[in-house]
Amino acid sequence: MKFQQYIEKHSNQITLLTAILIIAGYLAKYALGSNVGYDVTLAVASIIAVIPIFIHAYQALKVKVISIELLVTIAVIGAFIIGEYNESAIVTFLFMFGGYLEKRTLSKTRESIKSLTEMAPTTALVVQDDGTTEEVDVDDVDEGDVVLVKTGASIPVDGKIVEGHGYTDESAVTGESKEISKQVDDSVFSGTIVSDGFLKVEATKVGDDTTFAKIIELVEDAQDTKSHAEKFIDRFSTYYTPAVLLLAIIVFLFSQDFKLAITVLVLGCPGALVIGAPVSNVAGIGNGAKRGILIKGGDAMDTFSKVDTFVFDKTGTLTKGNTAVSAVKNYSDDLDSVIALTAKVETLSDHPLGRAITTYATTKKLEYNALPIADNETTKGQGIAANVDGQEVLVGNQKLMQANNVAMTDQQVSDMKELQSHGSSVVLVAVKNQLQLILGVSDTIRPEIADELAALRKEGAKHLVMLTGDNAATANFVAEQIGIDEVHAELMPEDKVKFVKQFQKDGRRVAFVGDGINDSPSIATADIGIAMGSGTDVAIETSDVVLMQSNFAALVHAYGLAKRTVLNTKENIVIAVGVVAFLFIGLLLGFIYMASGMFVHEASILVVIFNAMRLIGFGKPTDEIGDVALEPAK
Structure with a gap:
């Protein structure tokens, strides 16, 4: 030993x-x-x-x-x-x-992957009760501890800023090269660097639970997950190498030329074939990792390259998710009172529409937090019914109103359709079974989305589909603006799964793009699940591809990268098989010998490695992803 x-x-x-x-x-x-x-x-x-x-x-x-x-x-x-x-x-x-x-x-x-592990912080300055700091090993930091991070230092935990302000470099996690301004209550990631200022961060995740640690684990695991090509080559090599040995024996038995048989052994070595696929896989995964694109191994890369149908959630995916109340249709005698009741009901929900309404009420300085709620019931896909301050309040969509026999006048229906035709989601509010309010809530379409979807088509996407729980008018308005082929609206999560399965039955290879939380059933069902942004535990665990930056330039890059990686793997296999064929032909014709054959053999290994290394530079530099659309690699 x-x-x-x-x-x-x-x-x-x-x-x-x-x-x-x-x-x-x-x-x-x-x-x-x-x-x-x-x-x-x-x-x-x-x-x-x-x-x-x-x-x-x-x-x-x-x-x-x-x-x-x-x-x-x-x-x-x-x-x-x-x-x-x-x-x-x-x-x-x-x-x-x-x-x-x-x-x-x-x-x-492997340099981009190695650089990730080297950036992992090893120590932390933990703030003590008396205000002093103590430097401890990062593994000794507990949730709830407050750590001090000075300029130039790496943040050792995932957490929330409780004091200080500054700028952070989050490129190691998101691939975003621009420095991000951070204030009190903002979230920060382990492994990111404070480039200016100082921060005191209360730890919410530590050690192996941090986003950065999960990214490193994911990328390392991805390298060990083999593509279909690699699995085929492994099986092929199992039989190929003994076959070469058997061929050498047969050559000797028939020719009685021992040197010729030995030369067959040398020339038959499948070195380039064995290494060609793994090195392409590693190079492709490394390219994505340094851009905040996490692809879970060669198998996911291979499947992703074959995707022809992209299915998108709307809110937070095709749109920014920054919803705000944009229109108010009032049918009550006391508008502020009804808005306060509505806002109180929406405190029970974490839906973007609900947050927009509570923000609107807060902006109008309405007091709603103290209003008592006696009971409440949430109906999936419809809304919430609650008893607020002794009044029965319904907040939701038209289905909720119909289910509770709330009548709408022709004018109210017309008002609702008008708001929907302009791309607004509508929230209907009934008090004591009378419709009192229609709120129009708008979400900003991502400004770059139309160009990025066009770039996605250039890379090979055939069908672009939107599945949303929003109303049909709003969904169609957004789809028309950005060039979506097919729209299905007013869906519950299980309905989205049914559509994904139907697309698969129709012979399509489906990628579902969502936020990784509400859409996790669809993400898990699709051939490839893609989580846009957030970097949450659910996103990392359930999806096949995680885009740490929530932008479509990264999606286009990832799709193009998958196609180039698979193509590169095929090129390497052709090179490897071609070299072996050339060597045997050369041996038969008498211009290849043992030493020269070994030279060509070793040269072929380097050729496939250098060919794979072209993937490292695929696409535009990191600082351009998120600002402009990626051009297809020449």
């Missing part, structure tokens, strides 16, 4: 020593005219270089795997038997040197 560890640790030095011995051998032959020195030196080089190769072969055989290293080891032994020390020395050196270059180049594909 110690010997094996020593060999592993000094593999680079062994490669260098082998190169020096090969050079010395050729100098002995051609400068000094010593064939004995040439043979002895190259034999020693072969023995030294084959030791680490043999160890790997032996370890693989222990778990019943016939590896590439076994083929090379047998080839070296065969070369010794026939006295081709130069062939064995060059083959082992090229194999070792190829491994060295492979590690060096592969490390570059």
Whole structure:
């Protein structure tokens, strides 16, 4: 075991020593005219270089795997038997040197992922009861502790600012390069950096529960999740490598040419084929990670690339989610009283429409918090019925009114349709079974959304669908503005799931894009679930793709990245298979030999790695994502 560890640790030095011995051998032959020195030196080089190769072969055989290293080891032994020390020395050196270059180049594909782990904070300044601070290990910080973060320091916890103000660099979490202004009550993420100012943060999540820790875990797990291509190659390699060994035996039996059989072993090594798909996968995931795009492994990448139908939630996805009361139709004698009752009922809800109404009441300085609520009932997909200050109040949509036999006049119906035709969601309010109020609540359409959806089509999206719980008029208004193909409105969460399943039955590959919380059933049902923004636990756990920035430029980039990654994987497979075919043809025609074949073999490994590394630079720089639409990669 110690010997094996020593060999592993000094593999680079062994490669260098082998190169020096090969050079010395050729100098002995051609400068000094010593064939004995040439043979002895190259034999020693072969023995030294084959030791680490043999160890790997032996370890693989222990778990019943016939590896590439076994083929090379047998080839070296065969070369010794026939006295081709130069062939064995060059083959082992090229194999070792190829491994060295492979590690060096592969490390570059992991740099963006490695940089994430290096940014994880290790200590925290915890504020004590007397106002002093104590530096502790980040694992010793508890929820509820207040930590001090100075300029230039990394925030060690997820939490809420309780004192101070400043700017934070959240690029490690969201991919957003612009500094974000932070004030008291704002939320902050672990792993982000205070670029200016100071903050005191009350910890809400610590250790492995922080968003940053979950991102690192997700990206690391994603690298181990294999694509369909990788799984196929794994199965293929299981049979391919023994087949090469069998082919070499057959060649020897028919030709009685031992050197030819050994050369078949060397040329048949499937190195580029084995590494081509994983390196593309890692490079693609790394590209996304440094832009705040988390793709859960090669399988998700492969499925995402085949998506032709994108299904969107409306509020907070196609729109900003910053809803506000934009119109008031009053049919009561005391408008302020009815708005106060409505606002009190909406304190029971966390819906964006409800928040808009409570904000509106607060802005009008209406006192509603002290109003007593005797009982309440929420009807999914309709609204809330409650007894507020001794009055029966209904707040919701037209379905709620109809269910409670609240009549609407022709004028009220006309007013409601007028608001809906202008893109407003409507909230109907009845007190004592009489309609008293219609509120129009508008949500701002994302300004970049039309261009980004057009870019999504250019990348290959065939159908763009909106599924929303909002009314049909509002949904159609938004769809017309941004270019949605198909709209289904007034849906409850289970209805959205039914539509997703129907699209799948129709043969479509479906991606559902939502906020990761209310839409989690649809996200889980779709072929690919995509959570826009938030970075919440639900988003990270239930979706296949998490966009830490809530913008569509990141969605377009992720979709394009998935397609380029899968294409890159296919390119690498073609290169690998093509090289093996070329080597065997060359062997048959007599212009490829053992050493030259190994050189081409190792070169092909580097070619597929460098091809995959092109994915690292795919798309525009991080600071441009979120500002402008991404252009398809040339």
